[in-house]
Amino acid sequence: MNVSIYKNITDTVGVRGQLIPFLTTDKWKDLSEQVRNETNKEIRNQHKRRLPCCTPSGLFKRRNKDDLLKHSGYICIDIDEEDNPHIDDWQGFVTELGHLKETVFAGLSVSGKGAFSLIQISDSMQHELHFKALEEDYLRYGIIIDHACKDVSRLRICSYNDNPYINEKAKLYTRKYKPSVIKNNFNSGGQDVDKLVSKIVDANINIVPDYKSWFEVAGALANVHNGRELFHAISSIDVVKYNYKECDKQFDKVRAGAGININTLFYRAKLNAITLK
Numbered sequence: 001m002n003v004s005i006y007k008n009i010t011d012t013v014g015v016r017g018q019l020i021p022f023l024t025t026d027k028w029k030d031l032s033e034q035v036r037n038e039t040n041k042e043i044r045n046q047h048k049r050r051l052p053c054c055t056p057s058g059l060f061k062r063r064n065k066d067d068l069l070k071h072s073g074y075i076c077i078d079i080d081e082e083d084n085p086h087i088d089d090w091q092g093f094v095t096e097l098g099h100l101k102e103t104v105f106a107g108l109s110v111s112g113k114g115a116f117s118l119i120q121i122s123d124s125m126q127h128e129l130h131f132k133a134l135e136e137d138y139l140r141y142g143i144i145i146d147h148a149c150k151d152v153s154r155l156r157i158c159s160y161n162d163n164p165y166i167n168e169k170a171k172l173y174t175r176k177y178k179p180s181v182i183k184n185n186f187n188s189g190g191q192d193v194d195k196l197v198s199k200i201v202d203a204n205i206n207i208v209p210d211y212k213s214w215f216e217v218a219g220a221l222a223n224v225h226n227g228r229e230l231f232h233a234i235s236s237i238d239v240v241k242y243n244y245k246e247c248d249k250q251f252d253k254v255r256a257g258a259g260i261n262i263n264t265l266f267y268r269a270k271l272n273a274i275t276l277k
Contacts, residue, residue, distance in 0.1 A: 001072040004060045006053045009155065012063040014055075019072060022054050023105055023118070024164065032160035036112040048110060051158045056118060057127065058152060065153040071124035074104070075131055075173075076156055077138070078146040081113040083253060086142070086211040090115055091163060098165035102173040107161035116156065122174040127152045132177030139219075139260070142212045144253060192276060193221075196266060197230045199274050206237045207268045217268055218251050219260035227251070 005017035031051055038044040056076035061067040079093070087093050090108055097106035097117050105118040121130040131150040138145050148154060200207060208214040217234060221227030231251050236242045269275065 001074065002059045002070065003072050004055045004058070004063065006055075006063065006155070008049055008051065009053055009157065010049070011053075014060065014063065016059060017054065019054065019056055019074065019118075020105065020166075022052075022158065023107065024161075024166075025158075026160060028052065028158045029160040032110055032158065035110050044111075048157060051110065053155045053157050055153055056156050057154065060153060063153055063155070065151055068152055071127065071152070073120055073124050075119050075121055075127065075134065075149065076154065077117050077119065077131075077134060077149050078109065079115045079117070079138075079143055080109070080146055081111075083144040083146065094161075094163070094165055098167065101171040103165060103167060104170040105164060105166050107164040108159060110157050110159040116159075119173050120170065122172050123176070126176055129176040130173060133175040134173070136177065137175070139215075142215070144215065147253075193224055193230065193262065193265065194226075195276055196269055196274070197233055199276070200269055200272075201233050201237065203274060204237060205272050205274060207272045207274070208234060208238070213268055215250065215254050216260055216264050218254040220262050220264040220268075222251075222254060224262065 001019050002016055003019045003022070004014035005022060006012070006014040028051055031047060035044055035047045035051070038047060055063060056072060056074055058071045059069045061069055079087075081087065081090075090113060094106045094108060094115050097103050097115060100117075102119050103117050104120055106115060108115055119134065121127070123130065128150050135145055135147070135150075208217050214235070218231055221231050224230065228248070228251050232244070232247055235247045266275075
């Protein structure tokens with residue numbers, strides 16, 4: 001499939017090229033490994049700026065979503081360490097991505113501390129709706145994908161992989177995001193939620209002992225007017241793990257969806273014998 005290939009991250013014009021050969025070439029192996037092995041962030045970024053890039057989702061006149069000439073039929077998603085601190089074996093995670101039937105290609109990011117996956121979609125005219133559906137699906141697995149990947153002109157820096165996953169017979173991804181009205185059994189306007197969080201804090205019970213429960217509760221509170229404050233109150237019960245900045249960052253990234261809503265908070269509390277009764 002044709003995509004735009006760029007000399008580096010500052011190039012906005014690019015040339016026509018083939019996606020899979022770009023992802024699998026070893027031409028840039030040495031420079032990729034320099035990036036992965038460099039501990040100095042400034043020097044690492046200098047190396048990255050020398051690497052070629054591509055736009056996996058299409059061929060562009062210029063690197064801008066409004067200048068798309070032809071969609072490739074693919075979405076490339078990024079899974080970063082910053083968003084997913086619970087992942088500590090990234091090569092193993094690449095293998096796990098290969099277990100998903102829609103994965104065409106999966107590999108390590110250029111830093112080695114992240115992964116990316118290529119997925120063929122059924123309707124290239126609905127790129128963003130497919131992406132939002134993927135975002136929901138991965139959230140069910142406990143994985144947060146980079147929201148910036150919804151941009152059809154999203155850039156992919158060349159990243160050499162010794163052991164990528166490739167499946168030319170991957171299943172076409174057909175699901176599209178459909179907004180739904182969430183019917184809550186509780187008053188998410190304030191009173192019930194505030195009362196429940198107060199009971200959690202008073203009981204000093206940590207209802208978010210692991211990453212999965214933590215991001216689920218963040219998503220549950222995402223649409224509550226004082227959700228950030230309540231999320232901090234719940235998170236700070238674990239005095240060893242609690243970090244104000246990390247908690248704030250998590251709340252900014254997580255959104256309601258994928259079956260997560262305010263009822264999720266009440267469910268997590270009930271698992272710890274905390275209810276409004």
